[in-house]
Amino acid sequence: MHGQMLHGAKVYGAPRYDAGRVLVQTLSPQMGQRALSRGLSKVSDQDYGEGVEVHIADKCFVCLSALGRGSYGEVWRAKVVTGASEKEVALKEVLCRSQGELQQAIFEVQVLLALERDASPLRVPRCICYKVASCVQGWRVRTAMTVAPGESLDYYIRRPNLHGFAMSLRRALALVANLLRDIGPALQRLGPIAWHRDVNSHNILIDGAPDEADEVYLSANSTFWLIDFGLAVDSQSWVSENGKWRTEYIGGDSRYWPPSSWIMHLVGPEGFDDQPELCQQYQRRLDIHGLGITALELLCSVAMPECAEERELQPWTPIFRAWQNYREVVWQWWSLVYEVFSRGGDLAPVQAQLVEERLVDRLLELLRSCRQALRGTAASCGDPSAQRLLLMIADMLDEGKDFDLQEIQRLLGPQRKAKAKEGPSEAEQLSAILPGYETLMQRMQSLHKLKTTPPAADAALEQKLGQLRRQVVGKARWRLLELAQKRKASVSSKALSGMSTPPGGRP
Numbered sequence: 001m002h003g004q005m006l007h008g009a010k011v012y013g014a015p016r017y018d019a020g021r022v023l024v025q026t027l028s029p030q031m032g033q034r035a036l037s038r039g040l041s042k043v044s045d046q047d048y049g050e051g052v053e054v055h056i057a058d059k060c061f062v063c064l065s066a067l068g069r070g071s072y073g074e075v076w077r078a079k080v081v082t083g084a085s086e087k088e089v090a091l092k093e094v095l096c097r098s099q100g101e102l103q104q105a106i107f108e109v110q111v112l113l114a115l116e117r118d119a120s121p122l123r124v125p126r127c128i129c130y131k132v133a134s135c136v137q138g139w140r141v142r143t144a145m146t147v148a149p150g151e152s153l154d155y156y157i158r159r160p161n162l163h164g165f166a167m168s169l170r171r172a173l174a175l176v177a178n179l180l181r182d183i184g185p186a187l188q189r190l191g192p193i194a195w196h197r198d199v200n201s202h203n204i205l206i207d208g209a210p211d212e213a214d215e216v217y218l219s220a221n222s223t224f225w226l227i228d229f230g231l232a233v234d235s236q237s238w239v240s241e242n243g244k245w246r247t248e249y250i251g252g253d254s255r256y257w258p259p260s261s262w263i264m265h266l267v268g269p270e271g272f273d274d275q276p277e278l279c280q281q282y283q284r285r286l287d288i289h290g291l292g293i294t295a296l297e298l299l300c301s302v303a304m305p306e307c308a309e310e311r312e313l314q315p316w317t318p319i320f321r322a323w324q325n326y327r328e329v330v331w332q333w334w335s336l337v338y339e340v341f342s343r344g345g346d347l348a349p350v351q352a353q354l355v356e357e358r359l360v361d362r363l364l365e366l367l368r369s370c371r372q373a374l375r376g377t378a379a380s381c382g383d384p385s386a387q388r389l390l391l392m393i394a395d396m397l398d399e400g401k402d403f404d405l406q407e408i409q410r411l412l413g414p415q416r417k418a419k420a421k422e423g424p425s426e427a428e429q430l431s432a433i434l435p436g437y438e439t440l441m442q443r444m445q446s447l448h449k450l451k452t453t454p455p456a457a458d459a460a461l462e463q464k465l466g467q468l469r470r471q472v473v474g475k476a477r478w479r480l481l482e483l484a485q486k487r488k489a490s491v492s493s494k495a496l497s498g499m500s501t502p503p504g505g506r507p
């Protein structure tokens with residue numbers, strides 16, 4: 001999730017699906033200094049700040065500098081003093097004022113923990129430890145995670161282009177291929193557990209891509225990291241006829257929303273009555289669409305020449321034009337909604353205006369133009385690897401296609417190896433905590449009782465969380481086993497049916 005003025009509209013659904021909020025906490029370094037000067041060895045209700053010592057479980061950290069700011073507070077880079085093998089960590093704190101927010105914040109941690117159990121390391125931060133503490137406003141969920149390298153992709157793509165068109169295009173294609181190779185598998189592994197719902201260029205970090213580097217260097221060295229699982233929802237309870245997709249608030253950055261999210265936002269679930277494909281998109285493919293738009297944005301931002309005449313370079317011109325049209329119109333819709341949220345106004349008139357303007361039909365048309373341009377250029381560009389990329393992006397943006405994330409590795413080859421883990425974390429020793437048949441969210445309802453027993457609750461809360469972990473461990477193990485068996489069965493049935501390895505891909 002993110003909430004920076006220009007890059008993070010925290011847009012939630014229409015008031016009938018829960019009024020949303022835009023909360024940007026500003027934590028001043030002075031606050032941190034004050035905490036330090038009071039000689040606090042343990043921060044309970046203090047915010048992070050330079051030099052502030054933070055204890056989470058048996059580990060101790062000292063805040064160094066802010067890594068970034070989101071709608072729920074700042075994320076700080078911190079030095080490890082004791083208890084963890086990493087030198088530095090990223091400390092995130094989410095202030096939860098309600099049961100719902102607490103459940104959401106804990107789910108974010110659970111998802112990180114679940115992902116790190118994956119056999120092959122993914123490019124997502126690893127959770128080192130976390131703590132839930134009650135405070136006057138409700139609860140604070142503090143997480144220490146590994147620092148993902150690099151900078152936000154949305155800053156990267158706004159840098160001026162130093163190269164001529166041919167070189168820029170090769171660089172862009174190399175970057176887009178690595179973006180899909182890195183983020184695709186993360187989303188694929190995430191799928192059985194959760195939908196991220198906020199895949200966009202602000203929540204993806206890029207590393208190893210200096211401005212002057214050529215495509216060979218970028219292919220070998222650039223990496224992309226998915227962060228911020230703060231809007232993730234349990235994919236098991238989300239999907240189905242009466243799944244939570246019907247009632248849960250809408251999340252994410254509307255510039256990366258598919259048409260189905262706008263339908264939900266402007267009309268509600270009834271808007272899908274005659275639109276089964278869009279309904280399926282909203283239930284299952286929000287992240288794929290977010291990744292597709294991010295890929296197109298990266299391609300055009302890096303490859304598109306700054307000068308308009310140069311831009312008229314066939315066969316790539318149609319893609320640049322389609323993207324520019326999309327960007328102009330969709331960014332305008334986003335700013336209309338965001339403006340109302342940031343001043344806390346009534347969203348209903350803006351929603352009515354957007355319905356009147358036939359936003360969904362226009363968005364479908366803008367996306368159709370993007371796909372047409374991508375497919376047209378793929379047909380004429382003559383470079384098979386560029387072709388594969390363009391067709392893949394077009395399919396990701398196609399509400400009529402049931403895009404499978406496995407396609408990415410099949411067509412682009414496997415993800416380059418992420419750095420090996422640096423030793424077992426506390427999380428690895430914890431019980432498995434994947435949500436099972438009953439969703440984690442439902443189980444967390446039992447925390448409700450603790451809300452009525454204020455501050456004494458720290459220990460009780462920890463105990464309760466421990467209980468919850470133990471309760472779900474059996475089901476989670478079973479589910480992991482089942483998934484592994486399914487994978488095995490599908491691999492052996494493919495082998496039996498004599499399927500060959502596709503060119504450049506894995507079997």
Ligand SMILES: Nc1ncnc2c1ncn2[C@@H]1O[C@H](COP(=O)(O)OP(=O)(O)OP(=O)(O)O)[C@@H](O)[C@H]1O
Binds near residue numbers: 003067068071229
């Ligand atoms: N593990 C990490 N490693 C490096 N930087 C990070 C990490 N986690 C977060 N950040 C930085 O902190 C910023 C805010 O983090 P995050 O998006 O998780 O917070 P949030 O409150 O959920 O924000 P949002 O408003 O985007 O929802 C990120 O944009 C990024 O710059």
